[in-house]
Amino acid sequence: MIEFSHVSKVYRGVRALDDVSFTVEPGSVTGFLGPNGAGKSTALRVLVGLSRPTSGSATVYGLPYDTLGNPGTRVGVLLDAGALHPGRSGREVLALGATTLGLPGSRVGEVLDLVGLTGQEARRPVGGYSLGMRQRLGIGHALLRRPGTLVLDEPANGLDPQGIRWLRELLRHLADSGCAVLLSSHLIHEVEQVADHVVMIGRGRVLAQGPVAGLGGGRSLEETFLALTSDTDRSAA
Numbered sequence: 001m002i003e004f005s006h007v008s009k010v011y012r013g014v015r016a017l018d019d020v021s022f023t024v025e026p027g028s029v030t031g032f033l034g035p036n037g038a039g040k041s042t043a044l045r046v047l048v049g050l051s052r053p054t055s056g057s058a059t060v061y062g063l064p065y066d067t068l069g070n071p072g073t074r075v076g077v078l079l080d081a082g083a084l085h086p087g088r089s090g091r092e093v094l095a096l097g098a099t100t101l102g103l104p105g106s107r108v109g110e111v112l113d114l115v116g117l118t119g120q121e122a123r124r125p126v127g128g129y130s131l132g133m134r135q136r137l138g139i140g141h142a143l144l145r146r147p148g149t150l151v152l153d154e155p156a157n158g159l160d161p162q163g164i165r166w167l168r169e170l171l172r173h174l175a176d177s178g179c180a181v182l183l184s185s186h187l188i189h190e191v192e193q194v195a196d197h198v199v200m201i202g203r204g205r206v207l208a209q210g211p212v213a214g215l216g217g218g219r220s221l222e223e224t225f226l227a228l229t230s231d232t233d234r235s236a237a
């Protein structure tokens with residue numbers, strides 16, 4: 001379970017998050033939707049302890065992420081697939097993660113199969129990967145320990161249609177197995193197809209939240225999103 005409770009974050013005068021509160025329950029996918037600059041990445045960075053909230057708290061399993069004690073064993077995180085070490089091969093990235101988490105080397109092959117990277121691709125340096133391949137590797141890294149909570153920032157970026165379908169089925173399967181999945185995205189249709197709940201954010205504020213079905217009271221998720229964010233997008237900033 002993930003809980004944001006009245007989280008605000010101010011960067012030198014920029015209010016990136018403003019009193020953000022929502023929860024992500026086990027067994028569900030929560031889509032975190034917002035236009036560019038809405039505060040999605042900031043919220044996820046606060047959640048995993050990379051950024052301190054100015055006020056409020058964000059917790060996983062009832063505790064701040066950095067006090068969990070070996071959080072990698074319970075929480076899978078992918079914030080920036082571009083941050084994977086470019087000089088290491090995909091297999092090395094996963095092997096290092098497996099060793100850090102105390103997992104057997106056999107888990108690396110399982111994860112490569114899970115994310116659809118071939119043995120040949122896994123031997124290549126990550127610096128030469130396409131964005132979609134990096135996303136697959138980053139998702140695999142987040143799933144090494146079969147975490148009960150998964151936090152993904154824009155994981156569909158760079159994935160081809162097959163990859164997007166694969167991701168959707170993977171997240172559905174994980175949630176159906178009890179995982180709490182928080183999925184940040186600006187792809188409304190993607191969120192609509194996979195998420196059980198949606199939290200919409202604009203200019204750092206939660207604009208709406210609730211079950212995907214029924215959030216807009218008869219309007220499509222896209223219409224709801226556009227109506228709510230029309231005066232919060234960057235062009236209006």
Ligand SMILES: Nc1ncnc2c1ncn2[C@@H]1O[C@H](COP(=O)(O)OP(=O)(O)OP(=O)(O)O)[C@@H](O)[C@H]1O
Pocket residue numbers: 011012014015016034035036037038039040041042043186
């Ligand atoms: N380190 C920082 N210093 C100053 N301002 C920041 C910093 N990080 C983010 N911001 C500002 O906070 C606001 C929210 O940014 P954030 O990256 O969280 O948005 P986002 O919803 O993830 O956007 P995108 O979809 O474009 O990735 C923006 O106005 C951004 O400029």
